[in-house]
Amino acid sequence: MPHRTRLPELPEPETFKRIKEQELFCVFKSSVFHQHKVTVGDIVQAEKLHRRDAGEKVVFGTVLLVGSKDFTILGKPTVPYAKVKATIEQQTLSQEMHVFWYKPRRRQQGFYRRRQHVTMLRIDEIVLTPEEDSTDPPPPKPVRLLDLWANRWLDPAEKEGIEMVQGEKEGELIPKTALIYDGSEHQPGSYHRRGLTSCYRYWPDPAASHWRL
Known part of the structure; x- marks a missing residue:
């Protein structure tokens, strides 16, 4: 009505x-x-x-x-x-x-x-x-390939041992796993469930x- x-x-x-x-x-x-x-x-x-x-x-x-x-x-x-x-x-x-x-x-x-x-x-x-x-930013890229969500739980000492390489932008450092894996979800909603969004x-x-x- x-x-x-x-x-x-x-x-x-x-x-x-x-x-x-x-x-x-x-x-x-x-x-x-x-x-x-x-x-x-x-x-x-x-x-x-x-x-x-x-x-x-x-x-x-x-x-x-x-x-x-x-x-x-x-x-x-x-x-x-x-x-x-x-x-x-x-x-x-x-x-x-x-x-x-x-x-x-x-x-x-x-x-x-x-x-x-x-x-x-x-x-x-x-x-x-x-x-x-109101749009949400994309979820962060994985730091380690074996633990795609572990960049939120890593200690600073563990992050120091991650190998970083030069990215596409000048002066940008990205984890080496980003060259192998683009960080996309293997199953819809997996990043949401792990609290990465x-x-x-x-x-x-x-x-x-x-x-x-």
Whole structure:
């Protein structure tokens, strides 16, 4: 049905700069199936983020709604210029759940206890920048061929032993593996799962790499 009343106009970019981040709230996705309504300072229990440790900074790019007491922005399906920055507080297990299992043909049944791996997140900032480009930069090139994602976990002493060669630009040094392997994903969404991309994005975000992750 068409709107019978006039829709409110989107505030000017200068209006967003005057808004305090503590006054914003948003709905973002931390996995394919889970959504969270948060404000700055909230602690969220999300699905486990692989290869992440406590204290690391993460960014979520699939924001479905952003609002304050003055305005509300609805995504179609997402808000491309909005992001949520968070800090990983803990990688832990959820409380115990009793799961019932039953096999009708064998007439067997029972219970078992199960604990789910979860990640505790603290929301640091809700970024709203409509004047900036919303496209994500490409994932970094691999430093070692055997560990395509290990450049984020290498110690400085290990990075010193990596052989670097001259790149195409003058004065640019690139790892020798870049001459053999261009750094493309061998499977869609593998860099996203390992946390190599600039932010986590999930379906229905048009920029999501794979809907299963």
